[in-house]
Amino acid sequence: MTGLSASSAANAVDSTGVGPRHVAIIMDGNGRWAKRRFLPRVAGHRAGAEAVRKTVRAAADMGLQVLTLYAFSSENWRRTPGEVSDLMGLLRHYLRNEIEDLHRNGVRLTSIGDINGLDQDLVVLIEEGIRKTAGNSRLNFVLALNYGSQDEMVRAVRDIARAVADGRLAPDEIDVDAIESRLDTNGLPPLDLLIRTSGEKRLSNFLLWQAAYAELLFVDTLWPDFDGEKLAAAIADFGARERRFGGR
Numbered sequence: 749m750t751g752l753s754a755s756s757a758a759n760a761v762d763s764t765g766v767g768p769r770h771v772a773i774i775m776d777g778n779g780r781w782a783k784r785r786f787l788p789r790v791a792g793h794r795a796g797a798e799a800v801r802k803t804v805r806a807a808a809d810m811g812l813q814v815l816t817l818y819a820f821s822s823e824n825w826r827r828t829p830g831e832v833s834d835l836m837g838l839l840r841h842y843l844r845n846e847i848e849d850l851h852r853n854g855v856r857l858t859s860i861g862d863i864n865g866l867d868q869d870l871v872v873l874i875e876e877g878i879r880k881t882a883g884n885s886r887l888n889f890v891l892a893l894n895y896g897s898q899d900e901m902v903r904a905v906r907d908i909a910r911a912v913a914d915g916r917l918a919p920d921e922i923d924v925d926a927i928e929s930r931l932d933t934n935g936l937p938p939l940d941l942l943i944r945t946s947g948e949k950r951l952s953n954f955l956l957w958q959a960a961y962a963e964l965l966f967v968d969t970l971w972p973d974f975d976g977e978k979l980a981a982a983i984a985d986f987g988a989r990e991r992r993f994g995g996r
């Protein structure tokens with residue numbers, strides 16, 4: 749990949765109009781980053797939180813509209829209780845320390861996933877952050893927390909089933925819009941670019957519906973080594989692609 753600077757990527761987003769509006773990242777590789785340094789996994793997660801800070805700042809500076817980060821999956825509860833508690837502790841620390849800064853930067857925070865499955869104090873912190881930054885119009889930073897695409901679709905289907913059972917929706921009225929409007933991503937622009945770090949080439953239950961026509965980019969960088977320059981390089985890679993959406 750090219751060593752494109754953050755400012756030239758800003759041009760890619762702003763002036764040519766071909767840049768992505770919505771970028772999502774599967775932030776993977778914290779554990780391996782720590783292992784390579786003979787450190788405990790939590791040290792990798794801590795470094796990962798720093799990479800989040802840098803990447804969000806860069807995304808806002810580039811004029812990106814939406815950045816969705818996969819922070820905790822609905823399957824990550826399968827990790828050891830110690831690691832789950834470390835991750836929740838870091839999330840708590842991040843929200844307490846960064847929301848003010850995000851707000852000062854004009855960043856709007858929102859979330860996808862079933863946040864009610866998190867500890868109550870985290871739910872409060874997230875909801876406060878969302879409320880506080882609701883009027884901001886620079887980057888929309890979407891945190892995927894306790895998110896799983898299959899869980900999201902199950903919740904949407906249940907909502908549709910209730911509407912049909914109540915006679916508010918006819919089966920023949922169920923279309924793409926009826927489904928999309930019930931997904932957690934309702935109201936966000938279509939996903940343009942989906943990046944996964946750490947060299948793994950799978951989606952791990954992330955934005956399966958939304959990725960229908962997204963460009964996919966798998967990079968070897970471990971998440972703690974990701975930053976604005978790596979994001980700029982990913983956006984440059986996206987800019988060189990031809991999207992077809994089934995047309996020719």
Ligand code: IPE
Nearest residue numbers: 775776777778779780819820
């Ligand atoms: C990503 O890093 C962080 C989360 C999934 C929360 P990992 O913890 O999955 O790191 P690896 O994949 O073991 O290296």
Ligand code: IPE
Nearest residue numbers: 774775776818819820821952
């Ligand atoms: C995906 O990474 C989840 C997040 C980045 C939050 P995982 O490390 O949990 O995915 P798998 O287990 O390798 O598929």
Ligand code: MG
Nearest residue numbers: 776777778779
């Ligand atoms: Mg992983």
